[in-house]
Amino acid sequence: VFERPPPGAIKVVLATNVAETSITIDDVGFVIDAGRVKEERYDAERRIGSLEDVLVSAAAAKQRRGRAGRVCPGLAVHLYPSDIKQAAFQEPEVRRVALQQLVMRTKALRLPGRAGDICEELPEPPAHAAVVGAVHELDCIGALTLEGGEEALTPLGELLAKLPVDAKLGKLIVYGLCFGAGDEALTIAAALNTRSPFLSPIDRREEADKCKKNFAAGSQSDHLAVLYAYNRFDSRGQDYRFAQENFLGVKSLQAIAQLKRQLLETLSHAGLVPHGLRSSYVEMLGRQGGGSDGCLIALGESRKPPPPEELLTALLAAALYPQVAFVNSVAAKNSSGKANKAQTTLNIREADTAAPAPQLASVHPSSVNSQVAAAEWRTPYLAFHERVRTTKVYVRDCTPVPPLAVMIFGGGHVAPSVARRPDDYYGDRGETALCMDDWLTLNVMPASAADVVLEVRKRVDALLAHMVEGQAKHGGERGSWSHADDAEKAALVDTVVSLARLEVLPREAQRKMQAG
Structure with a gap:
């Protein structure tokens, strides 16, 4: 120009x-x-x-x-x-965007008073409801405590405040490091924080969509699609021809690699990965290792087998909660008035927890799941990164997550529950159920299995607390969490994966079992 x-x-x-x-x-x-x-x-x-x-x-x-x-x-x-x-x-931008990062920064600076009062002192303060919503979300993901009317960052929140990404993505990275999936978590977090690498030329849109679905490899996951696409590009020494042939934007992929290295440097300063990792040094490791981004080598994970897909979806459930949707179905009709296969509609919990019904949403047309019918989903729950309103409310970048993984990793409080109402949007009727945050209910059979899920959840929380507290105790040096019993951690991962692989029975089958 x-x-x-x-x-x-x-x-x-x-x-x-x-x-x-x-x-x-x-x-x-x-x-x-x-x-x-x-x-x-x-x-x-x-x-x-x-x-x-x-x-x-x-x-x-x-x-x-x-x-x-x-x-x-x-x-x-x-x-x-x-x-x-x-x-x-x-x-001003402070009145137009989500405020989780702003709230965490005010708390990290130890400014006196509650977040709402501090934001009121800004020259052009945001809406009070926006601050309250940000505080609630941070409490929900375990970054903030609200005991006695006081707001304070938890050890996890102190750590997330240091990362230059959204709090949920930061939590994904921390959980990834906990469970030996640090590189994968860094890739997904960096991809969600940059422009999508998937290109969609108008004259070749069908080909581009097919390539994107091929990268998803049957996972029905937008997050895993971008992970697998990036990994194939990176393993080929960041081959430009491969990117062009598969409708991938080279600049977007390079931006993901750069952000991964920057995040790794920040994690190094925080003591969560080996001390002294600089972005330039990690880039040099990658060049010496065949042209990769260098993060896998720096983390010492280059010789490890890739983590199971079930573990990755469980970590996404942990990071993105409460952004969870329930898959519902609506019978579609053709021009002759006859019913076609049921189309997908999603039920999402409103921010106003007293709302009598969930919000309805659809899968965004750019998703690999845009054409998936209601009966074809791998699980009835989806974790999503954001929902947007254009012509209607859409869920963008979604992944089916195992129901038990949601109960193990997500939310603030899980407890055994009694039978739900027949018309409940989020659960089915049953004598044994687990209820999360008084809204998400999952029947568990037999009854003793509920105790197993709660025990695994307790151990996952203990592992995360051990890592975060070790980092806080040892400061810039790598904390004692890195010396935890690897065999015990591997056993916990195997348990999580086994539970995540359990399938959900259709409601009709549940009723037959209860009747029989």
Whole structure:
């Protein structure tokens, strides 16, 4: 765009709002401003992020006008009425995004008072409901305690506050290190924090979608699809031709590799991985090891077999909870009025826990699961990274998670429960059940199995606490958690994987067993 056109040719530059302040093209003579901008918004009450098309602010319109006439005469045309009501400036980001990171930073700085009171002192404070929602989510993932009306970071929260990623992704990394899946957790977290590497050219969309589903390898997981795609690219020395043939964006894949190394350096400073790992050193290890990103070598996991898929989905359940959806079905009808196979609709718990019914959502069209029918899902529960509202509410980047894995890893409190109502959205009728946070219910048969699940959950919590507390005790040095009994840890992993592989009986089969 910076090259001058040949005589007689007219150069036309199509640009997003990135051109408002970041680019100067010295031969631009005319600017045509559509007056619109896509702006990130976050609904704290429903925990939904959206990218909304809104009117540009007066300050932004002035910047757009300034792209013409900088070094020669120019003209700007704005495609909206001159007397339209415009905001003077764009709304501050603190009022438009989720606030978990902000809350953790205020607590890490030991600022006196509750998070809501601290945020009220900002020049342009966020909505009170947004702060309350952030505090609730941090409490739910175990990063914050609310005892006695006081808010304080837990040892896990202290650690997550040091990581430059969303709290849930940070928790995924910590759990991955706990269970010997550090490299895989780093890859998924980095991928969710950058642009998707999957390309979808308009003229070859079907081919691109097929490639993406092939990477998922039958897992029905968007998270594992990007993991497997990245691993194949990385194992080939980051082969450009492989990326092009499989509709993968090389720059996005390289951004994932760079973020992985940066995260590894931060973890090294925190004492969770070997001390002294710098991003540049890890990159050098990768070049010497065949052109990989170097993280697997730095973690000392290059000779270990890859972790089981069931373990990875269990770790995703741990990190993404309470972002869990229940798979429901709706009978679809064709043009003749006859029923086709049931389509998938998802039930999601509202942020307002007193809501009488769940929120309904659909799987996003970009997901590898967009065409999966209700009866074809591997499990009735999905963990998802975010939900967005466009034409309707969509769940993006989802993975089917084993129900018992949700009970072992997710939530704040799990306890035995009595039979649920027949019309309960989240569970079925039964005498023996496990209930998580008073909303998610799972029948367990026989009754003694519930005690096994609770004992495994207790051991998983103890392992995480041992690692985090060891890091806090030993500071920048690698903590005593790394010297834990490897045989005991391996046995716990085997138990988790075995429980995760148990299948859920359809409701009809449950009723027959109860009747018989």
